[in-house]
Amino acid sequence: MAEILVLVDHLDGDVKKVTLELLTKARSLGEVSAVFVGSGFDTAKDKLAEYGAATVHVADADELTAHPVAPKAELLAKLVADGDVAAVLVPGTAEGKEVAARLAIKTGSGVITDAVDVVASDQGIVAEQSVFGGSTVVHSTITRGTPVVAVRPNATQPEPAPAAAERVDVAVELSASAKLATVTERVVKSRTGRPDLTEASIVVSGGRGVNGAENFTVVEALADALGGAVGASRAAVDSGWYPHQSQVGQTGKTVSPQLYVAAGISGAIQHRAGMQTSKTIVAVNKDAEAPIFDLVDFGVIGDLFDVLPQATEEVAARKG
Amino acid sequence: MKIVVCVKQVPDTASEKALRSEDSTLDRDAVDAVMNEMDEFAVEEALQLAERTDGEVTVLLMGPDQGTETIRKALSMGAHKGIHVVDDALHGSDAVATSAVLAAALASEEGAGGAYDLIILGSEASDARTSLVPAMLAERLGLPQLTFAQKVDTDGANVTVERLTDYGHDVVTSGLPAVVSVVEKINEPRYPSFKGIMAAKKKPVSTLDLGDLGLDAAEVGAAGAWSKVEDFAVRPPRTTGELVKDEGDGGKQLVSFLASRKLV
Ligand SMILES: Cc1cc2nc3c(=O)[nH]c(=O)nc-3n(C[C@H](O)[C@H](O)[C@H](O)COP(=O)(O)OP(=O)(O)OC[C@H]3O[C@@H](n4cnc5c(N)ncnc54)[C@H](O)[C@@H]3O)c2cc1C
Numbered sequence: 001m002a003e004i005l006v007l008v009d010h011l012d013g014d015v016k017k018v019t020l021e022l023l024t025k026a027r028s029l030g031e032v033s034a035v036f037v038g039s040g041f042d043t044a045k046d047k048l049a050e051y052g053a054a055t056v057h058v059a060d061a062d063e064l065t066a067h068p069v070a071p072k073a074e075l076l077a078k079l080v081a082d083g084d085v086a087a088v089l090v091p092g093t094a095e096g097k098e099v100a101a102r103l104a105i106k107t108g109s110g111v112i113t114d115a116v117d118v119v120a121s122d123q124g125i126v127a128e129q130s131v132f133g134g135s136t137v138v139h140s141t142i143t144r145g146t147p148v149v150a151v152r153p154n155a156t157q158p159e160p161a162p163a164a165a166e167r168v169d170v171a172v173e174l175s176a177s178a179k180l181a182t183v184t185e186r187v188v189k190s191r192t193g194r195p196d197l198t199e200a201s202i203v204v205s206g207g208r209g210v211n212g213a214e215n216f217t218v219v220e221a222l223a224d225a226l227g228g229a230v231g232a233s234r235a236a237v238d239s240g241w242y243p244h245q246s247q248v249g250q251t252g253k254t255v256s257p258q259l260y261v262a263a264g265i266s267g268a269i270q271h272r273a274g275m276q277t278s279k280t281i282v283a284v285n286k287d288a289e290a291p292i293f294d295l296v297d298f299g300v301i302g303d304l305f306d307v308l309p310q311a312t313e314e315v316a317a318r319k320g
Numbered sequence: 321m322k323i324v325v326c327v328k329q330v331p332d333t334a335s336e337k338a339l340r341s342e343d344s345t346l347d348r349d350a351v352d353a354v355m356n357e358m359d360e361f362a363v364e365e366a367l368q369l370a371e372r373t374d375g376e377v378t379v380l381l382m383g384p385d386q387g388t389e390t391i392r393k394a395l396s397m398g399a400h401k402g403i404h405v406v407d408d409a410l411h412g413s414d415a416v417a418t419s420a421v422l423a424a425a426l427a428s429e430e431g432a433g434g435a436y437d438l439i440i441l442g443s444e445a446s447d448a449r450t451s452l453v454p455a456m457l458a459e460r461l462g463l464p465q466l467t468f469a470q471k472v473d474t475d476g477a478n479v480t481v482e483r484l485t486d487y488g489h490d491v492v493t494s495g496l497p498a499v500v501s502v503v504e505k506i507n508e509p510r511y512p513s514f515k516g517i518m519a520a521k522k523k524p525v526s527t528l529d530l531g532d533l534g535l536d537a538a539e540v541g542a543a544g545a546w547s548k549v550e551d552f553a554v555r556p557p558r559t560t561g562e563l564v565k566d567e568g569d570g571g572k573q574l575v576s577f578l579a580s581r582k583l584v
């Protein structure tokens with residue numbers, strides 16, 4: 001059976017959930033080989049095995065992570081050239097999509113981004129995308145080369161199916177052009193202890209209605225009670241109340257959690273574009289006419305400074 | 321310093337979008353066209369870097385005739401000249417084709433034979449939302465890729481950016497020329513002044529077609545795409561669920577609803 005390559009997303013061997021989702025999808029398409037770049041394979045191995053990676057191509061030379069994007073694309077292109085590869089799945093993150101972009105050009109292959117599903121069919125690999133803020137579902141195929149698909153995080157439920165995760169080391173001679181840009185410093189913001197925004201199954205977001213950086217504690221408290229991530233509208237980010245990484249919407253992150261809570265957010269079309277595919281949507285807003293109420297499963301017309309703390313208390317009480 | 325800024329014309333996000341049933345491409349007639357918002361930040365960054373280095377900014381756009389409006393907007397903000405690649409065969413081009421056309425335009429005579437120090441793009445177009453073009457362009461040109469920049473600095477020989485990441489940012493540096501893409505956090509785009517709008521009318525814009533670029537129509541547009549839309553379907557819009565007015569127990573009611581959906 002032909003190989004399906006899955007690019008592993010990890011931080012020092014701590015495997016991101018999106019990788020497990022990709023492995024789960026890849027199993028229905030062919031023989032699964034994970035591709036692990038950087039250090040920390042020993043930490044990652046058990047997870048990769050648990051979710052069905054038969055083989056793991058490991059490339060841990062420092063060069064590969066000292067330069068952004070291009071080395072990973074070069075490594076994948078080499079694996080595609082040397083093996084019998086039916087498709088390459090990469091995480092649909094900012095960097096994953098860039099790796100996909102370069103790989104597509106290098107291998108002369110079509111690329112599909114933001115896939116929410118990938119299935120095998122008579123026409124080959126078919127990717128499903130959800131576009132225009134979830135209002136339209138598109139099915140696409142790749143007509144040239146080895147399909148490269150960037151799959152959106154949180155689109156599949158990861159399911160274990162143990163395999164060997166046998167390590168195969170790959171040595172790459174990077175070309176000069178892969179080393180043109182160099183990472184000289186990595187600035188890691190203090191970890192919040194909360195799940196990543198795009199991976200979280202629950203997201204609680206605050207908007208202009210939160211009215212100040214210090215008031216975001218109200219949003220954070222509910223997120224923590226529910227075990228969720230914290231998001232923000234652009235109005236809140238532009239006001240400097242919450243970091244840019246937390247912005248949900250057209251020019252921010254696209255999230256698709258089981259539950260999205262919008263507090264003090266009006267529901268502008270650009271905000272909706274980033275959260276409309278959430279399974280359940282609830283909102284708290286003072287204004288009964290706020291457009292966010294058009295798409296909620298449950299809405300509370302009221303002041304978020306009353307409703308959120310009470311909800312936080314109630315969640316805690318139910319948990320006992 | 322010579323800078324090119326790549327801008328795309330996109331449907332206004334405030335208007336509803338739809339795919340055309342004949343060929344599964346965006347129905348552009350149905351919506352107003354504007355400069356991709358992220359590209360306003362790219363233009364602004366190019367102008368600021370040019371002002372600091374006594375440089376020149378060229379605007380490059382691939383798109384239908386009405387794209388001239390977007391080029392004029394960039395010129396009225398202060399860019400010096402424009403290149404407009406327009407050809408009927410380009411309709412339906414994907415990122416692969418777009419990056420090939422932009423690379424060819426940069427290499428052309430109007431594009432000064434590729435003699436640029438910096439090529440600046442937005443990090444994402446609001447219509448297709450692929451974020452593929454900047455990385456593809458860097459790959460095709462064999463130039464350093466410094467993308468998702470929230471800060472750009474150059475001393476004329478090297479460029480250093482802060483690349484936004486999920487965990488914070490990376491400081492990335494390279495020699496020139498280089499391909500840079502920017503996020504909207506980077507600056508505050510200026511509004512064109514009346515003087516700028518008047519001046520823009522006299523600034524040169526060269527128009528190129530595929531023949532000028534030595535590209536084959538079969539390599540671009542829907543015909544040259546490396547992926548194909550097989551089918552699409554419009555989902556019924558979400559409908560409003562239950563709305564309650566907070567009478568002192570709104571928070572509790574909210575949690576009861578979540579519990580009924582097994583979300584707590
Ligand atoms: C090209 C482009 C891209 C954009 N990209 C994004 C994007 O990625 N993400 C994004 O979010 N926006 C984006 N925007 C901006 C978007 O259009 C809106 O301006 C923004 O989403 C508004 O944020 P908001 O809902 O927090 O603020 P507002 O629209 O001001 O809404 C605040 C809401 O809070 C309510 N409120 C106030 N006080 C309280 C209270 N005490 N209790 C309860 N409710 C209260 C108000 O009734 C109101 O409905 C973009 C815009 C453009 C033009």
Ligand SMILES: Nc1ncnc2c1ncn2[C@@H]1O[C@H](COP(=O)(O)O)[C@@H](O)[C@H]1O
Nearest residue numbers: 326327382441442444445450451452453
């Ligand atoms: N047709 C085009 N003409 C000029 N620049 C473009 C075009 N398409 C995309 N770009 C540039 O590439 C960036 C990213 O677009 P995309 O990869 O399509 O999301 C945009 O912000 C523009 O700077």
